[in-house]
Amino acid sequence: MRFDTVTIKDIAKALNFSTSTISRALRGSYEISAETKKLVLEYAEKINYRPNPIALSLKERRSRSIGVVVSEIANNFFSEAINGIESIAYNCGYHVIITQSHESEEREKVNVQHHASRSVDGLLISLSSETVDLTYLKELYEKGLPIVFFDRITDEIDTHKVTANNYLGAMHATEHLIFQGFKKIAHITNSPYLSITKERLRGYTDALEKHNIPFNESLIKYCNRGGMVIEEIEDAMAELFKGKTKPDAIFTASDRITTLCFGVIKDLKQKIGFIGFTNTKVGQLFDPPLTVVKQPAFEIGQTATELLIQMIESKRPVLEFETKILDTELIIRESSLKKE
Amino acid sequence: MRFDTVTIKDIAKALNFSTSTISRALRGSYEISAETKKLVLEYAEKINYRPNPIALSLKERRSRSIGVVVSEIANNFFSEAINGIESIAYNCGYHVIITQSHESEEREKVNVQHHASRSVDGLLISLSSETVDLTYLKELYEKGLPIVFFDRITDEIDTHKVTANNYLGAMHATEHLIFQGFKKIAHITNSPYLSITKERLRGYTDALEKHNIPFNESLIKYCNRGGMVIEEIEDAMAELFKGKTKPDAIFTASDRITTLCFGVIKDLKQKIGFIGFTNTKVGQLFDPPLTVVKQPAFEIGQTATELLIQMIESKRPVLEFETKILDTELIIRESSLKKE
DNA sequence: TTGTAGGCGTTATCAA
């Protein structure tokens, strides 16, 4: 604070004690007389004393805060996940500091380093769609910064990870389209670097294989910026409908990609099957109502936070790590049903 | 950081200088030999020295960060506003720390105090729908914490404020419904404490008056928790359709209230005119496509941040304050058009 | 040009 604040010194001066006595009284140390303690506590209360967390951070090298890095908060999955994170963190006495990478590797790095240098006690991160190089994260982790990955995870760092069952989610979505009678199912997805992209793609291809539908590379479109720019969506869709094999259904892989593609389809007046991975609360209101694969975002946030706090508060270094995989939910509405 | 970090001391030891020399070299002071400076800078670079921002905060009583308090990030208006805030803040070298009040006065207070004690250099706040008592904010402000209000502002504190033109936005929306031939226009809005609620209500009533449509109190419904709980929406709608005067159109006043009401209308299979204050990106996809009053959220965030940084960096106390009011945009789609 | 000392707010250690 740039402005005047009450410090332990002020109390000491007012009450004619040393700062150490005040400190002990405030933190309830037992090596102090009940009388002094009462005096100090009452006075502190009266003048509304609050310990300076910055001084504490400097001294203790911890801040009772957790850093979060996500690609975008304007995304239903992430905002729900953040609510899950907060719900646990606040109960455990931690503050949550949120930053956005906007799908930029550079921005992500800056954010992580900011968190680290500000003494967050641990980090929750969902990687950006650009991210390839994790060496700086690995270094921080090896230096002792507890990190838990959620949603967009990585094999390169051995720690706790929490994610949705992207494989099964994608498989069920694809199978649902197959059962409806769709045969040329396109998949519009995120950057190929991302774990979630690979898992969802595998769910998709395995579903095709299981039902003897030939895989067609040209029906897969990657949006490397995760739908951050509308052009990549429009290009993907244009290529798709210009291609030799026109799709009769589309399965999209993320919040942003889903709504953008749905809009393009609508503009093109295409009547095709549609399912998207999204946590939007308004799919029901769409025309046609949107079939979605919904992730347990809140729970993912909660679980990741529990694991992180466990790591932070563990006395010995944690050596056994879990990868928790939470089930998705297929919510079937009209958009994925075959007409006629 | 709980883990080892390079400090000025380490450099001093390695290079056989005092810490002050190192400090001066690093901050480019002129009272130092070019040679020493070069030596220090090169070594610092080599071992990847980063100043500890916590130590700096403690010393300088500032942190080059801005605290933001909004009710919910899972809200298109706020997530866009935050992007606006970040865009300016990062350019000026400030970090942005986001917290959510979840429309709770208590939570808001905790967040503000956390920001203040963590030495944010200034605060951007949009009040929660519960907030009545602003004395603690006033105290902080008077102690010297720069505060700029945006969106949900207050008369009780004399500082910069940035908001949308809620009055005209509401007036134009209502007039549009009137022009369409609707006569019994309901208004479902937020808590009556909020500035935005009052302004929008005034726009609504003035529009009615201008066109000689009698005002009917029973067509106004307040959602005190801002649509945080679906029940308050359902109750409001139930009362509305149970009342003597059934509405033929609805004008809703916030993101959450809009989508929830739209859903209820759909369930009730009511065909009535509908306009909502919302920044959703998917109104076009709704059935029927949603007419919206869109706020310049990004610009509101930017403007508020510019004003805040101006206050923070001003040498003399700022005494002249502005209230900037930015225009909304009425985007007309089918939902507000009279059929038949 | 460089070094010493003190301070930002707090706590731990040791001495009284």
Place this chain on the structure above:
DNA sequence: TTGATAACGCCTACAA
């Protein structure tokens, strides 16, 4: 039971 001192990392007034 209480107080003095040093330390966390950095900066700066003052001394050399």
